[in-house]
Amino acid sequence: MVDIVSEHESEKTVEIVLKTIGPAPPSRLRVPSSIKVRDLRRLIASNGHLPIDNLSLILRGTALCDLKNGDDVRMQLNDGDSLIVAVKPKPPVKDGHDNDDDDEDLKFQLPQSSSRWKKKLYSFLHDKLKLPDIILMVIFTLSLKAWVLIIMWFILAPVAHRWDLGPLYILATGFCLILFNLGKRKAGDSSAYSIFNEDFRELPGTLNADRFDRDIRAGQF
Structure with a gap:
């Protein structure tokens, strides 16, 4: 906590009110007026001895996120701002497959290595226009x-x-x-269609009328 505060010593500081959900009374904390959400979360967790991984912060009705499109989120605080602090309970362990895993697979996340203009475009389409993840996936997956x-x-x-x-x-x-979209075969690979192979060579195990007739004549059926 000392490292974070000393980092912002030259900046203006403000006093905010922390309202922790539960029996704990409200408390006050002095922090830099301009601070990253990640650092603010660390300060609050250290001040109240709370688990930082399950700590949720709400300011003016909006949940605060550490990152947005791969960049650290910086916020401006005013003197007397009220911040709601909640400790999210750990989810119970479930046996078998959970449908939430399938939902997570459908959510599109922009890669961290994406360029800045892609991040800005994604932020505009996702946050402003509220486009579904499936449409965003199509837009950003296609090449130029x-x-x-x-x-x-x-x-x-x-x-x-x-x-x-x-x-x-x-x-x-x-x-x-x-x-x-036919694709290209590597040298030496055979096609599933014998007409495209040299000498009309078939793949091993292919069942056709000639093979069926030979098996009947050989008494294998």
Whole structure:
């Protein structure tokens, strides 16, 4: 705690009121007026001997988070601000699979190595526009090349409609999607379709009419 306070000695300090949920009476704590949420949480936990990992802070009806889009959150406090302090209970141990794990998999988190403009765009779309995580996942997963192709497709679509080529445009789009997603085989790999292999070689264990006929003639059925 001493290290954090000495770090902000030259800055203005304010006195805040801590209202801990439970039987404990309200207390006061002097902290720097401009401070990171991470440091504020550490000061409060040290002052009240509370577990920092389960400590939840609420200011003006908003829960405080240490990080936002990978960056430390810094807040401005005023003299006399009232801060609600709550210690979250540890969740009970559950046997088997929990549905919460599936929900966590659906939540999209921007990688820490993302550029600053991506973090700002994510913050605008997630916090301001309130877009669902599945849409954010699609937006930030696609590469720049894919976005250029999508924009070009929407630009050319009205032109194709004007020339009465809409159905052909859709069919050509479908064929292009199939061709570009076929993938590439490594040297020596065989295709599951014998027509694409040298000498029409089939994969071991492939069941076809000729093999079925040979097994019948050999008395294996």
